[in-house]
Amino acid sequence: MSDWREAARLDQLSEDAPHAANVDGRAIGLYLLDGEVRAIGDLCPHMKSVLLSQGYLEDGTIECPMHQSQFEIRTGRCLGPPADEDVPVYPVKVEDGLVLVDLG
Numbered sequence: 001m002s003d004w005r006e007a008a009r010l011d012q013l014s015e016d017a018p019h020a021a022n023v024d025g026r027a028i029g030l031y032l033l034d035g036e037v038r039a040i041g042d043l044c045p046h047m048k049s050v051l052l053s054q055g056y057l058e059d060g061t062i063e064c065p066m067h068q069s070q071f072e073i074r075t076g077r078c079l080g081p082p083a084d085e086d087v088p089v090y091p092v093k094v095e096d097g098l099v100l101v102d103l104g
C-alpha cells in the first residue's frame, strides 16, 4: 500500500550535495542525480546513528562519513565493508514542486 509523504521542496535539492530529510521520523537521504530525485535510507547500516547524507558524494555513490563504506544511490546497494547491508530505496515523485516519498 502506498503512503506518500512530503519530504522536501524540489528547489531544496542540488546535484552537488545530499539533502537530509526526516519523514515521519524516518531518516531519508534525498539526491538529485542527472535531474532525477532519488531517496534512500539515510542511516548507515554499520552504525545506525551515522547519516550517510553527511558523507562524500561522487558518481552516483555516497560514502559513509564514519568508516567509508560506499552505497549506490540508485539501488541502495552496499559496495563494500565494514557495512554489509544495503539501505532501503524509496519510490519518489515530484508534484507541484514538492518531493514526495512512498513510505509504503
Ligand code: FES
Binding pocket: 044, 045, 046, 047, 050, 064, 065, 066, 067, 068, 069, 081, 082, 083
Ligand atoms: S558507520 Fe558507516 S561504515 Fe561504519
